[in-house]
Amino acid sequence: MCPNLSWGKHNCQHSEDVAIKCFKKDVRIQLIGGSSEISGRIEITRKGVKGTVCDDHFDNNDAKVICRMMGYSSGKVIPNIFGQGQGVIWLDDLNCTGSEVELEICSNLSWGTHNCGHSEDVAIKCIKKVNATTGMTPTFSTDQNATRIQLVDGPSEISGRIEITRERTKGSVCDDEFDDNDAKVICRMMGFR
Ligand SMILES: [Ca+2]
């Protein structure tokens, strides 16, 4: 969706291939105890510490934001039949409008501040993204036009030379005019920041 994007057009040599470093998000969200990954008790791992979310004021708008952060299109609150969590209660009285792309943007967010017990741990069910034209859930393996991005030849998965696989052809990205904003978009597409 970036302007002037033109796949395969360039005046570059491979000596100009660009490398980037992404940052791992310090918040990771999983749904625990459900029959599939799209439903369950919310488990948030923040700075390496696992915790839960309290049901006070938790509604579908809050669920939507959490599902979207996990890469799904939407979501809703469901009864917590998945059991209580343990450890930290990360969030209480969530006050998202439903349009935020990250929890951090929701108003009055305060990590670790709560007046809850684990019997109030909340559970949600997310809705997978649906392809508007086919009504199918997109998968990388069957869609030849899917764009897959990896960072290669680096010390870890979060840094290295950008390798984009598109229409089953591997390629690189030229460093001409490539800046931190371009890197951010690519990192975000890979689930990093
Ligand atoms: Ca409650």
Ligand SMILES: [Ca+2]
């Ligand atoms: Ca709420």
Ligand SMILES: [Ca+2]
């Ligand atoms: Ca509360």
